[in-house]
Amino acid sequence: MKWNEVKIETASEAVEAVANILMEAGASGVAIEDTLDIENFKSDQYGEILDKETYTRLEEGALVMAYFPETIFLPEVMPFITTRVNQLPEFGLAIGKNQLTVSEVADENWATAWKKYYHPVRVTRYLTIVPSWEKYEARDAVEKIITLDPGMAFGTGTHPTTNLTLQALEVTLRGGETVLDVGTGSGVLSIASKYLGANDVYAYDLDEVAVRSAQENMDLNPIAKDVTVEANDLLQGVTIEADIIVANILADIILLMLPDAWRLLKQTGKLIVSGIIENKKQLVIDAAQAQGFVVTQILQQKDWYAIILGKPEED
Numbered sequence: 001m002k003w004n005e006v007k008i009e010t011a012s013e014a015v016e017a018v019a020n021i022l023m024e025a026g027a028s029g030v031a032i033e034d035t036l037d038i039e040n041f042k043s044d045q046y047g048e049i050l051d052k053e054t055y056t057r058l059e060e061g062a063l064v065m066a067y068f069p070e071t072i073f074l075p076e077v078m079p080f081i082t083t084r085v086n087q088l089p090e091f092g093l094a095i096g097k098n099q100l101t102v103s104e105v106a107d108e109n110w111a112t113a114w115k116k117y118y119h120p121v122r123v124t125r126y127l128t129i130v131p132s133w134e135k136y137e138a139r140d141a142v143e144k145i146i147t148l149d150p151g152m153a154f155g156t157g158t159h160p161t162t163n164l165t166l167q168a169l170e171v172t173l174r175g176g177e178t179v180l181d182v183g184t185g186s187g188v189l190s191i192a193s194k195y196l197g198a199n200d201v202y203a204y205d206l207d208e209v210a211v212r213s214a215q216e217n218m219d220l221n222p223i224a225k226d227v228t229v230e231a232n233d234l235l236q237g238v239t240i241e242a243d244i245i246v247a248n249i250l251a252d253i254i255l256l257m258l259p260d261a262w263r264l265l266k267q268t269g270k271l272i273v274s275g276i277i278e279n280k281k282q283l284v285i286d287a288a289q290a291q292g293f294v295v296t297q298i299l300q301q302k303d304w305y306a307i308i309l310g311k312p313e314e315d
Helices: 012-024 035-041 074-086 107-115 160-172 188-195 208-219 251-264 278-291
Strands: 003-010 029-034 062-069 099-105 127-131 144-148 178-182 200-205 228-231 242-248 265-277 294-301 304-310
Touching: 003 012, 003 074, 012 029, 012 062, 012 074, 012 208, 074 099, 127 188, 144 188, 160 188, 160 242, 160 265, 160 294, 160 304, 178 188, 188 200, 188 208, 188 242, 200 208, 208 228, 242 251, 251 265, 251 278, 265 278, 278 294, 278 304
Parallel strands: 127 144, 178 200, 178 242, 200 228, 242 265
Antiparallel strands: 003 062, 003 099, 029 062, 265 304, 294 304
């Protein structure tokens, strides 16, 4: 079988959205090469060195590479891809150069073509993300290993949006909580929640591809075997009261879920929202406060923000 590589040069802030679009279009694997990742992780606070030789030397922005089997007729799906990517500025995401190229990849080369981009990365004090084909052992007693198959995942967990959300979960979870993971994607936040002591975790995504991807990644992590993964439009129709609601999605989509998040969050619970670029931060804060939430903590990495919200204390 032959494979086609669709490569999109875009802005760093759009990489996860572009990857999602490519997966919706039928890609069998997605790789992300982001200059922000290289800058953030080439020498991180846990002493691990990112293998920079696996990356081409982009000066700025990012590349998203997707691999399509020859059974998918690209002329039919390319208009969908270009239209959806061109719509991203409507959601406040810059798309940079927005250059798209297509090339053919031989069957024996396609797997290594994207696997070379993924290596074990310790993303927080407690959590290390390891691709499913790598052998890796914890380096200390507190390190927890999340096994992911990035071939069907939207990002590796090292992008600032995901990294910030994982940090927020670390400072919020104490053990025994019920967690709702909205827009679960790869499922990494649900798996992390279980490692950090959550009792019941429910993972939702509108996209059936993401639901399948998340379930496959739950199956790779025995601790997450009891996570419920379902297709759902944000929190519509959900009736489960939660201690933690977490959503790493676009800022404009976060606004749509605030009423349901307020409805479902326990009085002492926390809402964690991420995927927020700098010029959308105040918009999200204002909308959350109008809903009744109070800001308890803001986490930042470069131009990205995660915000931890709660309900006001009762008199």
